[in-house]
Amino acid sequence: MTTGKSIVQPAAAELSERLSGRVLLPGDDDFAQELDGFNQITEHSPDLIAVVAGAEDVREAVAFAAARMMPISVQATGHGPSTAADGGLLISTRLMRGVSIDPATRTARVEGGTQWFEVVEAAAEHGLAPLNGSSPLTGVIGYTLGGGLGLMARKYGYAADRVTAVEIVTPDGRSHRATADQDTDLFWAARGGKGNFGVVTALEFGLVPVSQLYGGGLFFAGEAAAEVLHAWREWTATVPEDLTSSLALLRLPDVEAIPPFLRGRLTVHIRIAYLGSAEDGNKLVEPLRAAGPLVVDTLADMPYTRCGEIHNDPTEPIPYNERSMMLRELDEAAMDTLLTLAGPGADCIDLAVELRQLGGAVGRPPEVPNAVDHRDAAFALSTLSLPDNRPPLVVDGMAAWGTGRRYLNFLASPDTADLTESGYEPATFARLADIKAQVDPDNLFRFNHNIVPRPSQA
Numbered sequence: 001m002t003t004g005k006s007i008v009q010p011a012a013a014e015l016s017e018r019l020s021g022r023v024l025l026p027g028d029d030d031f032a033q034e035l036d037g038f039n040q041i042t043e044h045s046p047d048l049i050a051v052v053a054g055a056e057d058v059r060e061a062v063a064f065a066a067a068r069m070m071p072i073s074v075q076a077t078g079h080g081p082s083t084a085a086d087g088g089l090l091i092s093t094r095l096m097r098g099v100s101i102d103p104a105t106r107t108a109r110v111e112g113g114t115q116w117f118e119v120v121e122a123a124a125e126h127g128l129a130p131l132n133g134s135s136p137l138t139g140v141i142g143y144t145l146g147g148g149l150g151l152m153a154r155k156y157g158y159a160a161d162r163v164t165a166v167e168i169v170t171p172d173g174r175s176h177r178a179t180a181d182q183d184t185d186l187f188w189a190a191r192g193g194k195g196n197f198g199v200v201t202a203l204e205f206g207l208v209p210v211s212q213l214y215g216g217g218l219f220f221a222g223e224a225a226a227e228v229l230h231a232w233r234e235w236t237a238t239v240p241e242d243l244t245s246s247l248a249l250l251r252l253p254d255v256e257a258i259p260p261f262l263r264g265r266l267t268v269h270i271r272i273a274y275l276g277s278a279e280d281g282n283k284l285v286e287p288l289r290a291a292g293p294l295v296v297d298t299l300a301d302m303p304y305t306r307c308g309e310i311h312n313d314p315t316e317p318i319p320y321n322e323r324s325m326m327l328r329e330l331d332e333a334a335m336d337t338l339l340t341l342a343g344p345g346a347d348c349i350d351l352a353v354e355l356r357q358l359g360g361a362v363g364r365p366p367e368v369p370n371a372v373d374h375r376d377a378a379f380a381l382s383t384l385s386l387p388d389n390r391p392p393l394v395v396d397g398m399a400a401w402g403t404g405r406r407y408l409n410f411l412a413s414p415d416t417a418d419l420t421e422s423g424y425e426p427a428t429f430a431r432l433a434d435i436k437a438q439v440d441p442d443n444l445f446r447f448n449h450n451i452v453p454r455p456s457q458a
Contacts, residue, residue: 008047011068018060021053021095034092037078038137040319041387041413044081044447046073046090053095055167055175055201058112062199063173065089066444072171073447074199076113076139080146080322080409083417085447091199093141101126106207107164112200114140120305128207129304131159134271134311141200146409147192147372149380151215151273151307154244154360156208160191161366165204170197171440180368189435192371192424194408196432196451197439214274214281215310216298222266224292225249225343231291232270233335239284241360242275246311248354249342257316261295266344268292271310272299320351321385323392324410326377326403330355334401338381341397349385353394356380371432373425377403382410408449420449430454 008025016023024031025048034051035044047070050061065072071088075081076096098111099118103126110119117136123129131150133143148159156162166178166187176198178187190197220228232247239245247270254264261267270288274281278301285299302309327334340346342353358377365375374380383394408423421429429451436443437453446452 011064012048015048015050015061015064018064019050019052019057021057022051024049024051035075035090036317037075037081038317039079039081039322039412040317041321042081042084044073044075044085044090045087046085047087049090049092051092051095055096055169058091058093058169058199058201059173059175061089061091062169062171066171066173069442070444071446072199072444074195074445076141077115077137079135079138080142080412082412082414082449083447084414088447093199093201096201101128101207103128106209107204108207109202109204110140111202112141116140116143117308120307123207124211124303124305127209127211129210129307130205130207131156131162132307133159134308135313136308137313137315141203142195143409144203144205145190145192145194145200147374147407149356149362149407149409151310152208152210152244152275153362154241154357155275157361157364157366158372159205160370160372161361162206163191163203163370164206166190166200167202168198168200171442171444175201185435186439188369189371189432189439192373192428193432193435193451195448196436196445198445210275210304212301212303213307214276214278214299215272215302215307216300217272217296217310217312218270218285218288218294218299219261219296220268220270220292221295222249222268222344225266225268226339228268228270228288228291229335229339229343230332231288233330233332235287236330236357243284244273244357244360246271246354246356248352249348249350250352251348252351267295273307273310319387320412321387321392321415322382322410322412323395323416324380324382324407325395325398326374326405326407327355327379327381327398327401328377328403329401330379331401334398337400338394338398341394348394349388349390350383350394351386352384354382354384356382371424371428373423373428374403374405374407377405380407380410382407387413411449417449420451423449
């Protein structure tokens with residue numbers, strides 16, 4: 001429901017008295033600034049914003065909204081928006097920052113608004129690393145709740161597989177510490193079910209003993225795309241699980257913020273993260289270096305704190321569409337089709353067309369089951385484009401090799417909001433809908449890739 005102005009103003013005053021943080025109304029100086037997320041493709045228009053300072057603020061804000069049947073949205077960094085928040089209460093968790101590391105148990109506890117670079121730096125002091133993604137600026141919570149496909153995925157699995165506790169405020173305003181031994185349905189659902197079950201105020205998860213890696217990128221001119229893509233495809237069948245790689249076809253604009261060798265042209269970028277020595281890494285990538293004329297080679301030993309240099313993801317907010325598909329295989333015909341869709345001479349406007357190799361640990365079930373599927377996929381395909389009215393031509397064109405599923409963390413923009421069910425196997429989605437009916441029968445948390453409560457249980 002959208003709350004009328006006559007109700008919102010006194011409600012805002014009441015909520016403000018209950019919070020340590022701030023409550024903002026449309027027209028307030030900081031309102032628009034607080035709405036801004038990294039991906040600006042979605043325009044939110046909530047009735048109120050609660051800028052929460054901690055878990056107690058979250059409990060108060062959720063209970064306040066639930067008592068008035070106000071829908072609730074949550075934003076920390078805003079990297080993966082889908083459904084626009086139209087009315088209701090938006091809870092901004094960006095001030096909830098905090099990381100604590102227990103080196104003895106190799107675990108981290110992270111508060112709800114924390115970004116990955118904060119965890120990477122804190123863990124590095126103990127020779128440890130988290131299972132973060134390609135961008136150090138991404139929020140820990142949203143990334144992990146969607147699965148978390150990171151730089152060391154083939155060795156250590158999805159980030160959600162390492163979560164040991166979820167501290168979450170459910171729509172009834174109650175706080176839970178869900179683990180493998182308590183609130184087990186909620187624990188299963190939150191790890192993979194994204195933000196459908198409440199506001200996560202903190203996560204605890206395992207770290208891995210990594211301080212260095214051999215990483216970086218190989219850049220080739222677009223004219224060599226066919227040779228490089230086929231070489232990479234064949235090479236992925238030979239590499240150990242210690243090596244996680246991806247390949248991207250880049251069409252970046254001719255603007256000053258982008259390195260000159262990438263501007264206004266097609267470039268092939270192979271990204272490498274290898275958990276071994278530089279000597280062994282050099283031997284492993286030798287076939288790739290021979291695949292075509294190299295434009296730039298940044299591969300080297302690096303401390304894990306520099307892991308963001310592997311992908312060099314954008315650091316400034318922009319509006320973009322992100323789409324995805326999971327591939328069961330990537331044979332010669334599949335790669336030829338991708339080259340037709342996105343290679344030299346193709347009518348492709350995507351800024352990036354990316355393939356990530358899966359398998360290894362992401363292909364095996366975790367020790368404690370969760371709602372992250374895709375264990376049967378061999379590769380993840382994703383595309384990133386500026387706002388446009390075009391259908392997802394590359395993703396649709398690769399459907400013959402798809403598993404029929406999509407990775408929800410690689411879906412962003414309002415036109416992906418109705419694709420939630422495609423992120424799960426039927427049995428997984430049915431169980432999530434049942435748990436949603438128990439936890440959030442009124443679907444207050446619906447401004448997301450929404451899992452609708454199963455009607456028979458609502």
